[in-house]
Amino acid sequence: MAEAKAWPPGRIKIADALRVLLETKDFGAITTSEIAKSAGVTEALIYKYFKGKRDLLYQLLSEYLEHYDVQVERDLKGIKGALNKLRKLIWSHINVYATDRVFAKILLLDVRSFSDYYTSETYKLVRKYTEILLEIIQEGIKNQEIRDDIPPVFLRQAILGSIENVCLTRVVFDQKISPDDLTEKLCEFVFKGIEHGASKN
Amino acid sequence: MAEAKAWPPGRIKIADALRVLLETKDFGAITTSEIAKSAGVTEALIYKYFKGKRDLLYQLLSEYLEHYDVQVERDLKGIKGALNKLRKLIWSHINVYATDRVFAKILLLDVRSFSDYYTSETYKLVRKYTEILLEIIQEGIKNQEIRDDIPPVFLRQAILGSIENVCLTRVVFDQKISPDDLTEKLCEFVFKGIEHGASKN
């Protein structure tokens, strides 16, 4: 909430330490003592600033999400048309995963299995992002750019699923993510579907 | 491998116990002692039959997958046309999640974050299933039913992602999954995309 840089040094060191560790290990394999050692503080300090190991992860993810939300808002400025906005949103989404591997891993792999994640403050930030996507879809339906015979919420889930799964496999197997290339293909798929015919330009 | 029912009673009780526990708790919150108690055996017996807690989960998932693979193979028999097969496959996929909530939870939430999962025997079974999907897509491209300007492997990832994400949200928030309804919507999305126009029948 308070986004002022009033954070004590210990807290910053801890969050940074986890960030670094996540580059090479998965969250489940990282221990609190490891984080503490890596941060140069004692284990107990972690529990001063965070409710627990998971809360630390959530707060780290929140930081990423706040940055990303701002970025997306900026990226979409000045773009006309729902489909054009959607294309840009997809690009931004893929691009952030391509840039911040750790962010991708947390969001796509680690937090998903924690049931308390879905009631966390962090998840609300994700909702805020998906809300943007929903609004674009609704705008597109109003404009006649997007078909109106499938519920927007459903479309959102399907679109997000395809974006994330395409990135997920690349994250898991440590393959390169090319935002431009993937965006192009994803938009072709999402906009026109897989049926032969409509794509004959 | 050996699909003979030659399994000792203890092993069965342990697997059953986990299955039951997974109905109400997530894997991370289930302890080995809890499993043992619930199964009516000692903790050490778990390690007689399984390499560890995770291996137990993987093997449980493998059982589900073996059943499902057989089911899918059956479901697809006698269907002509790649798109018709794909529709049926999507239905089967959604249907199994609708039927076996525990299976869905394991596959969509629990195992994904374990990095050793992706090198496990269990994951090979998943590959076997996704291979079927790939073959359908390739058949469709050959037939001219499916567009040929997006790589089949990419299409598979995108399609699977949309299926799974649609189900995932329902699994997470304990909402009902209606195979018929979701299949209809998903096929509309996957076949024709979101653009307005092509859907004017």
Next chain:
DNA sequence: CATGCTGGGTAAGGATTCCTAACCTGATCT
């Protein structure tokens, strides 16, 4: 100046959890 208080940090320990090594026991084979 003493006093108290507050924010940042530490020391020490405890319950739980996952897992292992060694042992037991009844059945089957020879």
Next chain:
DNA sequence: AGATCAGGTTAGGAATCCTTACCCAGCATG
């Protein structure tokens, strides 16, 4: 009768997450 073996148990240990109580520098206040 002795050996072997599958199915199971007893007992324990290292590691992990987390809590409680404590330390101490700075600094505002009377």
